[in-house]
Amino acid sequence: RVNNDVLLELAAAAFFWIVVRTLHHGLALQRSIALGLVLGAGLLTKTSMAVVALSLPVLFWIRRHDGRWATNALACLIPTAALSAPWIVRNLRLYGEWSGFAGFSDLPSFPAPSCSLSAALSAVGSLFGNFWVVWWQGSLAGSAPGLALARLLLLGLCILAMIGLWRARGRRSGAWDQWPASTIVIGLALVFTCGLAVLYAYFDGQVPVIQGRFFLPVTAPIVLGLSYGLWHAPLRRISLALLLLLLLTLDLADFLGNLLPWFYLTSQFYQAGQPLVLPPLTVGQAWAVAWPALLADKPASLRPWLWALPLLEITTLAGCAWAMRRLAPQHVPTEISTGPEAAG
Secondary structure, eight states: OOSHHHHHHHHHHHHHHHHHHHHHHOOOHHHHHHHHHHHHHHHHHOGGGHHHHTHHHHHHHHTTTSTTHHHHHHHHHHHHHHHHHHHHHHHHHHHSSSSSHHHHHTSOOOOOOOOOHHHHHHHHHHHHHHHHOOEEETTEEEOOTTHHHHHHHHHHHHHHHHHHHHHHTTOOOSGGGGSOHHHHHHHHHHHHHHHHHHHHHHHTTSOSSOOGGGGGGGHHHHHHHHHHHHHTSTTHHHHHHHHHHHHHHHHHHHIIIIIHHHHHTGGGGEETTEEOOOOOOOHHHHHHHHHHHHHHTSOTTTGGGTTHHHHHHHHHHHHHHHHHHHHGGGGOOOOOOOSGGGTO
16 A cells, blocks of 8 residues: 555654664764654654654653753754644644544544443454454455464464563573663553554544554564564474464465455445445456456556566565574574583
């Protein structure tokens, strides 16, 4: 997709990357200006960027002993204000509040679910399940065979990663163990805060369903925390391989088994939002329907190059695998022996 959700994910990941570098290396004028620019651009993209902005007070508190603290704080705030102030002033004039959400909330009227224990547990389950994969059928988030098992396995891997994070605290050997505890704490706090915000919006009747895209601002902390936790967890190699296999399987199943057939074949047999009778189609007939629909929403300049997209994706995956293969041996934690055998 090309939309503000994807741009928000990139902006939030860049912001968190600069936060982590600042935690490691200290405040610097260049990094502070970069934080302000990325934060301002992210707020213009989507107000959800405010979630990751909550890490700024904690960041500056942790690095409060660095030199020129006030200068760095101003260097961060001024670009943010310069980019977002005109937009905030406009929203205050039009909607009477800073975010402009009032303009959206006046349009739909979503029934707020009852605040009960069963509803809360169901919402938390949707929060977890929809983060990994949302099986879309038109405009409704549904389910599919195998998703329950995949989500159960992913839940087990998340629990294993939490065990790994607990085991990693206090370790000081190996390159991956140089992360300060504050990095993981800030990341987990952002994920928890984002989850609470999504649940609040759901039970307040602001959104009708819990969608995976609501977690895009904290994708980077989730990826870092999950991978770092699994690296230190028991059965590391099996758990990492299982995680990658599960995600790749879900991606391929969703893309080939759901998105492509729905948007370019099944959806062609709808009229005014109502399903028509889907006749039995041969492979040739299905292709004759799907291929023109696939080309219809693509820029004309890109249509001759569509054949290269699968090759590009395979090359990208191979590049990621090569990079991981090079990095992994360098980051294997080494235990420093202090026993009698160390003298030999």
